[in-house]
Amino acid sequence: MPTMTTVSIPAGWPATEEEARAVQDELRARVVLDEPGPPPGSGHVTGVDVAYDDEHDVVAAAAVVLDAATLDVVAEATAVGRISFPYVPGLLAFREIPTVLAALDALPCPPGLVVCDGYGLAHPRRFGLASHLGVLTGLPTIGVAKNPFTFTYDAPAGPRGSWTPLLAADEEVGRALRTRDSVKPVFVSVGHRVSLDTACAHTLTLTPEYRLPETTRRADSLCRKALKEATRPRPELAARAAADPTRTWGRSLYERQSNPVVWAGRVLAAAVEGTERTPEIDDALELAAHRDRWSRGREVFDRVRASSAAYLDQPDEEQSVVFRLAELVGKLAHNAVGPPPFFDHHAGWQVGPLAVRLATAAHDPAVRTRMADALGEWPPTEADGTS
DNA sequence: GCGACAG
DNA sequence: ATCTTGTCGC
Numbered sequence: 001m002p003t004m005t006t007v008s009i010p011a012g013w014p015a016t017e018e019e020a021r022a023v024q025d026e027l028r029a030r031v032v033l034d035e036p037g038p039p040p041g042s043g044h045v046t047g048v049d050v051a052y053d054d055e056h057d058v059v060a061a062a063a064v065v066l067d068a069a070t071l072d073v074v075a076e077a078t079a080v081g082r083i084s085f086p087y088v089p090g091l092l093a094f095r096e097i098p099t100v101l102a103a104l105d106a107l108p109c110p111p112g113l114v115v116c117d118g119y120g121l122a123h124p125r126r127f128g129l130a131s132h133l134g135v136l137t138g139l140p141t142i143g144v145a146k147n148p149f150t151f152t153y154d155a156p157a158g159p160r161g162s163w164t165p166l167l168a169a170d171e172e173v174g175r176a177l178r179t180r181d182s183v184k185p186v187f188v189s190v191g192h193r194v195s196l197d198t199a200c201a202h203t204l205t206l207t208p209e210y211r212l213p214e215t216t217r218r219a220d221s222l223c224r225k226a227l228k229e230a231t232r233p234r235p236e237l238a239a240r241a242a243a244d245p246t247r248t249w250g251r252s253l254y255e256r257q258s259n260p261v262v263w264a265g266r267v268l269a270a271a272v273e274g275t276e277r278t279p280e281i282d283d284a285l286e287l288a289a290h291r292d293r294w295s296r297g298r299e300v301f302d303r304v305r306a307s308s309a310a311y312l313d314q315p316d317e318e319q320s321v322v323f324r325l326a327e328l329v330g331k332l333a334h335n336a337v338g339p340p341p342f343f344d345h346h347a348g349w350q351v352g353p354l355a356v357r358l359a360t361a362a363h364d365p366a367v368r369t370r371m372a373d374a375l376g377e378w379p380p381t382e383a384d385g386t387s
Numbered sequence: 388g389c390g391a392c393a394g
Numbered sequence: 395a396t397c398t399t400g401t402c403g404c
Contacts (some may be wrong), residue, residue, distance in 0.1 A: 049394090050394075052394085087393095087394065088392095089391085089392040089393065089394090090392075090393085092393055092394055095394075096394075116393095117393080117394070118393045118394060119393055122393085123393085124392095128393070129393075129394085143393080145393050145394085146393080146394090147392090147393065147394090148393090149391095149392060149393050150391070150392055150393090187393085
C-alpha cells in the first residue's frame with residue numbers, strides 16, 4: 001500500500017503575487033544549468049503531478065518512481081493538503097510545490113530524475129515549476145508541458161523525435177518535441193542539473209506508446225485517485241453535519257435574506273469590529289458594500305484564501321473564522337452575479353454557524369451581542385441540542 | 388491599455 | 395486544472 005501524508009501550507013509561504021515573484025527572483029540564481037544530468041535508461045525516473053478540488057480546498061499530489069530501463073513502477077507516494085495559492089500563470093509552483101514536496105518526502109527510495117508537468121527554464125522569469133522544485137530538493141529536474149504557454153515555435157517535422165526550438169523572442173528556452181508520429185508535440189525545458197539534450201532524450205525514452213511521458217501519466221492517474229479518496233463523502237461526517245441543528249438553522253436564516261451578500265458583509269464587519277484588519281478582509285468588506293464590484297467575488301475569495309496561509313503558524317480560532325467568513329463574502333458575491341462556474345450553492349448556510357462559532361471562541365462577551373445583531377437572530381436550540 | 392497565459 | 399456529451403478506435 002502506498003504511503004499517504006497530509007500537509008498544511010508552509011509558514012511564510014507567499015501570500016501575494018508580488019511576494020511570489022520576489023521569491024522566484026531570489027531563488028533563480030541557485031539553478032544549475034551546466035550539468036548533463038543522469039543518462040536516460042538507467043536508475044530511477046519519477047513523475048510528479050497534482051489534482052485539485054477548489055470547492056473543498058483540497059489538493060492531492062502524487063510521486064511515482066519508475067525504473068528508467070523498464071518503466072516499471074518501483075514506488076509511489078501521495079500527499080494531500082490545503083490549496084496554498086490561486087492559479088496565476090507564471091506562479092504555478094506556489095500552488096503545487098508544498099504538496100509535491102510532501103509526496104516526494106514520503107517516497108521510500110531516491111527519486112532520481114524528476115519529471116514535472118509544466119515548465120522549467122521556459123518561464124517569464126526563467127524559473128518555472130521544474131526549476132523551483134529542483135532548487136528546493138537539489139534533485140535533477142525537467143519540465144514536460146502540454147501547451148506552449150506564451151512561447152512560439154514552428155511545427156516540428158512529422159516523425160517522432162523531430163523537434164524545433166521553443167522561443168521567447170530570440171532566446172531558445174526549450175524544445176517542441178514530437179513524441180508520437182504526427183501528434184501534437186510536447187514542450188520540454190530544463191529544470192535543474194540537466195541539459196536540454198538529456199531532457200529530450202529522457203522524454204523520448206518515456207514515451208514508447210503515448211504522447212505524454214509514462215511518469216506524468218502514472219502520476220496524473222495516482223493523484224486523481226488520491227484526490228477522490230480525500231474528498232470522498234464520509235457517511236459519518238455527513239450524518240453528523242445533517243444532524244447539526246446549527247446547520248439547519250443556518251440554512252433557513254440564509255434563505256430568508258433578501259440580500260445575502262450585503263448581509264454576509266455586515267456579519268463580517270461585526271466580526272472584525274475593533275480588531276486589526278488585513279487588506280484582504282478590507283477587500284471583502286468593500287466588495288460586499290458595492291454591488292458593482294461583485295464580479296470581483298472570485299478574485300477576493302482567492303486573495304483571502306491565499307492570505308489566510310500566513311496565519312496558519314499561529315492558529316487562532318477567531319482569526320480563522322474571520323477568514324472563512326471573508327471567503328464566504330467572496331463566494332456569495334460571485335454567485336450573485338456570475339459568470340459560471342459558481343461556488344457551492346450551500347455556501348451561504350455557513351454564515352450563521354460561523355458567526356456562532358466566532359462568538360463561542362471570542363474572549364470578549366460583547367462579540368456575541370454584535371454577531372446576533374448582525375445576523376438578526378440567534379439559534380434558539382444552540383444550548384439544548386441533545387439534552 | 389487589452390488580451391493571452393504552464394496546471 | 396476542472397467541467398462534460400458524444401465519438402473514434404483497438
